[in-house]
Amino acid sequence: MQRNPYRHHRQHWKLFLFLFAALIAAASLLYTNYLTKSLSKSERTKAEVWAMSTRSIVSMPDVNDEFISFIYAVRDSLSLPAIITDEEGEIIFWRDLDSTRTNIASDPADTLAQSLIYxxxxxxxxxxxxxxxxxxxxxxxxxxxRWLVYYKDSSALRQLRIFPYIQLSLIAIFIVIAYTVFNSIKRSEENLVWVGMAKEAAHQLGTPISSLMGWLELARATYESEDTMLFDEMERDVYRLEVVADRFSKIGSDPHLSNHNIYDVIKDYVDYFRVRTSGRISFELEGDQHVEAMLNVQLFDWIIENLLKNAVNAIESEGKVHIHLFENIAKEEIFIDLSDTGRGIPRSNWETIFLPGFTTRKRGWGLGLSLTKRMVRLHRGQIFVKESEVGKGTTIRIILKSNLQYEPTQIG
Structure with a gap:
């Protein structure tokens, strides 16, 4: 059964942020819609009052001057772009339109005489x-x-109509920035925890490894035998423990990359791994034996180790692990294809398997392939599922640059 607690928690945060943004957006749209309708009704009333005051001025020419002045004052106080036409559509009056378009000088040189031509x-x-x-x-x-009064919304109302979209855009930008910052802080904290744990683990392993090396030398001297294979393999295991401790001690520091023969590096680890795996699983390494690239051997061994362990775990009884190494000289790229005859990976999980916490086993933290991908990137390379079929097997491809110098990058 596949599980990924890291992804589960991340989805909860994404859902919370989405719901929070949706709530703000809905509240903003509803309130702005309410304000827009209220202002629209107010402007309709203003237009009606302006129309009535205009009719009063036209229909009652004989009223006293004070009342006419009052009507003019009321009409002029209602600032709203409007046009009055007759029933045939001929324009009679207008107000608050663009003055540079409603009055055009008959003589451009005469700035005093302005005609009423529009x-x-x-x-x-x-x-x-x-x-x-x-x-x-x-x-x-x-x-x-009958006169017909037409009007358009004021500038304030037009701006209010587009305000929600501007507001929602700003909210979206804020959510994206907040999510990015939160992820960055969380990732930074997690990295610091992992770096601290790794360095402490390396420190704790140092003493028993040194003791094991001493006990091994004592055992060699005490139990002399012509068959030293047992002691040799024990020594290789102790050395491997030392390498593992050294790997963890380097997390958070700058790895040193140097030029190495990739075939030899892979072969050394495959030979070590083969004798510690079930005899029902065979290993085959083929390809260009002279390809070189910039590597940190300890980290690159870790990459191969994780991939081989995953391949072996995917093979339920007996099967084969095949490693093919070849170079694309034109692109200065090196391809390492590691294939197994295991369970295979569903297409939907080809990207997911490299996420922290993803695992198909009941035990394990699901960090192996995530660390592998990070270490491949430290070598300025790529790793991905080249092909896989459920029940038939999987091919993982690593792409490295050949004979290129890299600037160091921190692990972790």
């Missing part, structure tokens, strides 16, 4: 826009004529 194209476009936006306000005159 720009027909501008008025036609404004009137068409107003007709699309709102139903007209009808004014019934005493003469039996």
């Amino acid at each position: 720009d027909p194209g501008y008025f036609a476009s404004e009137l068409a826009y107003m007709r699309r936006r709102h139903d007209p306000i009808v004014i019934e005159l005493e003469t039996g004529q």
Whole structure:
């Protein structure tokens, strides 16, 4: 059964952020919609008052000057772009339109004399826009004529309509930044914890490894035998423990890369690993034996070790692990294909297997392939599932650059 607690917690945080953003967006849209409707009603009322005041001025020419002044004051206080037409669509009055388009000088050189000739194209476009936006306000005159009042939203209302989209964009940017910062802080804290644990593990292993080496030399001297294979293999295991401790001690520091023959490095580890694995699993290494690249041998051994262990775990009874090494000279790339005849990986998990915490076993932390991918990147390389079929096996490909100098990068 596949499990990944890291991914599970990360999905919870993603869901929380998404729901929080959705709540803010919904509240913002609802409140802005309420404000927009209220302001729209207010502007409709303002347009109606302006229409009524205009009708009063036209229909009651004989009233006293004070009342006319009051009507003018009321009309002029209502600032709203509007146009009045007759029933045939001819423009009679307008207000608060672009003054540079409503009055055009008959003589451009005469700045004092301004004619009342207006720009027909501008008025036609404004009137068409107003007709699309709102139903007209009808004014019934005493003469039996009908005027139609068209208006458009004020600048404040138009800005209020687009404000939610600007606000939502800013919220989205904030959420993305917050998520990125949170992930970065969390990853940094996790890295510090892992680095501290790794260095402490290396420190704790140092003393018993030194003791084992001393006891091994004593055993060699005490139990002399012509067959030294047992002592040789024990010595190789102790050396391997020393290598593992050294790996952990280097986490968080700058790895040193130097030029090595890749075939020889892989062969050395495969030979070590073969005798410590079931005889029902065979190992085969083939390819170019003269390919060289910039490697940190201890870290590269770790890469091969993790891949071989995963391959062996995927083979349930007996099978084969095949490693093919070849170089693309034109691209200066080295390809390492590690294939097994194990269970295979579903296509949906080809990317997931390299995430921290992913594992198909009941035991284990699911960090092996995640660390492997990180160490491959330290070699400025790539690692991915080249092909896999459930029940038939998997091929993992590593791509490295050949004969290139790298700047050091921290492990962890």
